[in-house]
Amino acid sequence: MSEKPTIFQMFLSALAAMFGVQSSQNHTRDFSAGHTWTWMLLGVVVMALFVAFVILLVTWALSMAGA
Amino acid sequence: MTLIGRGLALLGLILSPSAYAEWQVNLMPGVTEISRAVYDLHMTIFWICVAIGVVVFGIMLYSIINHRKSRGAKAHNFHENTLVEIIWTIVPFFILIGMAVPATATLIKMYDKGEAELDIQVTGFQWKWRYHYLGEDIDFFSSLSTPREQIANESEKGEHYLLEVDNPLVIPVGKKVRLLLTSNDVIHSWWVPGLAVKKDAIPGFINEAWTVVTEPGIYRGQCAELCGKDHGFMPIVVDVRSEEDYKLWLAEMKQAKAQASDAATQDWTLADLMEKGEEVYNRTCAACHQVTGEGIPGAFPALKNNPIMVAEPSAHIDVVLNGKAGTAMQAFRDQLDAVELAAVITYERNAWGNNSGDLVTPAQISKLKQ
Numbered sequence: 001m002s003e004k005p006t007i008f009q010m011f012l013s014a015l016a017a018m019f020g021v022q023s024s025q026n027h028t029r030d031f032s033a034g035h036t037w038t039w040m041l042l043g044v045v046v047m048a049l050f051v052a053f054v055i056l057l058v059t060w061a062l063s064m065a066g067a
Numbered sequence: 068m069t070l071i072g073r074g075l076a077l078l079g080l081i082l083s084p085s086a087y088a089e090w091q092v093n094l095m096p097g098v099t100e101i102s103r104a105v106y107d108l109h110m111t112i113f114w115i116c117v118a119i120g121v122v123v124f125g126i127m128l129y130s131i132i133n134h135r136k137s138r139g140a141k142a143h144n145f146h147e148n149t150l151v152e153i154i155w156t157i158v159p160f161f162i163l164i165g166m167a168v169p170a171t172a173t174l175i176k177m178y179d180k181g182e183a184e185l186d187i188q189v190t191g192f193q194w195k196w197r198y199h200y201l202g203e204d205i206d207f208f209s210s211l212s213t214p215r216e217q218i219a220n221e222s223e224k225g226e227h228y229l230l231e232v233d234n235p236l237v238i239p240v241g242k243k244v245r246l247l248l249t250s251n252d253v254i255h256s257w258w259v260p261g262l263a264v265k266k267d268a269i270p271g272f273i274n275e276a277w278t279v280v281t282e283p284g285i286y287r288g289q290c291a292e293l294c295g296k297d298h299g300f301m302p303i304v305v306d307v308r309s310e311e312d313y314k315l316w317l318a319e320m321k322q323a324k325a326q327a328s329d330a331a332t333q334d335w336t337l338a339d340l341m342e343k344g345e346e347v348y349n350r351t352c353a354a355c356h357q358v359t360g361e362g363i364p365g366a367f368p369a370l371k372n373n374p375i376m377v378a379e380p381s382a383h384i385d386v387v388l389n390g391k392a393g394t395a396m397q398a399f400r401d402q403l404d405a406v407e408l409a410a411v412i413t414y415e416r417n418a419w420g421n422n423s424g425d426l427v428t429p430a431q432i433s434k435l436k437q
Contacts, residue, residue, distance in 0.1 A: 021153050022149075
């Protein structure tokens with residue numbers, strides 16, 4: 001249970017946090033191993049990716065509207 | 068009649084179709100492409116909400132009735148179900164996206180303000196509207212025309228009670244009309260439901276709205292931003308005419324303006340000015356100073372027995388033309404023409420026993436207005 005999550009699992013957990021739903025099993029795993037600062041850094045990276053995604057989406061939508 | 072009898076009679080009244088003939092609670096589809104788009108959007112969202120309500124309350128009622136304790140139902144005691152949580156997060160997300168797509172499409176249509184064929188500046192005043200047809204040299208005020216007797220319950224109320232004006236906004240059918248909205252004093256809001264236009268008129272700002280009306284007719288609206296004492300007494304009437312009729316109206320307005328200019332140079336008798344002045348006073352001044360000239364103590368001063376009315380006229384003329392800083396008294400220099408100003412000042416100086424005997428002429432006012 002105290003197995004350390006992989007980077008990919010941590011990334012998925014950060015996405016799940018943004019979505020607002022996480023399974024109890026993953027939640028327990030994430031809180032039982034690893035460092036706080038890793039999660040904080042990951043949170044910033046995922047949020048930056050989200051902002052970049054929104055910018056791309058809006059740019060695309062505006063280019064479609066302009067066309 | 069018993070209580071039950073009264074209740075049944077009231078229910079019958081509420082349920083009778085004639086009770087609904089006079090009023091409606093829904094939005095009106097209106098007479099523009101935008102108003103119909105807004106109506107369709109409203110109905111789409113409404114039916115989505117109805118469907119959600121039916122599903123949610125249906126499941127709730129079903130659960131309450133079929134799994135009630137008296138039937139021996141035993142509640143499940145569990146914690147966490149990731150699948151259900153994901154479903155109840157994703158379903159509203161898609162519902163919101165489904166609502167946002169038509170809403171955004173309608174908003175984009177509403178914000179398309181380019182290529183107008185007619186620009187009209189709309190200025191809100193306490194408590195009237197001013198319409199300035201840019202490039203046409205036509206500029207007039209539009210004030211409530213419901214007689215004061217109807218408002219005071221001294222006569223029967225008319226069909227368009229508080230929704231009628233002296234000078235409606237006249238626009239041509241099928242043409243894109245751009246409205247540039249601003250205000251002279253406080254925030255107003257120009258709202259005509261049939262056109263689906265509702266835009267704030269804010270001092271120091273110019274807001275834009277536009278409309279293309281597809282059916283000639285009279286469309287009525289009101290100020291939709293609480294703007295003071297007579298907020299409910301500054302309606303909007305839009306008179307949509309065919310292109311030919313609109314051109315005729317333009318010509319008539321220009322002719323009337325020329326005639327008003329001629330009238331200012333004519334000789335006016337005291338009787339003529341008093342008659343005209345009473346009409347102008349009741350339309351423009353009576354809301355504050357009252358028909359009796361007695362004002363409202365503490366808010367609007369009495370003109371009856373007011374020393375300014377019988378003293379030398381220049382101070383009186385100055386207040387009417389330029390307003391009084393720090394008070395609700397507006398400047399009427401631009402709101403009324405020279406004849407109207409001369410008439411109303413003469414009226415105020417001779418009505419309600421003021422009897423100053425002074426006659427202020429349109430020519431005098433014309434000089435001061437220059």
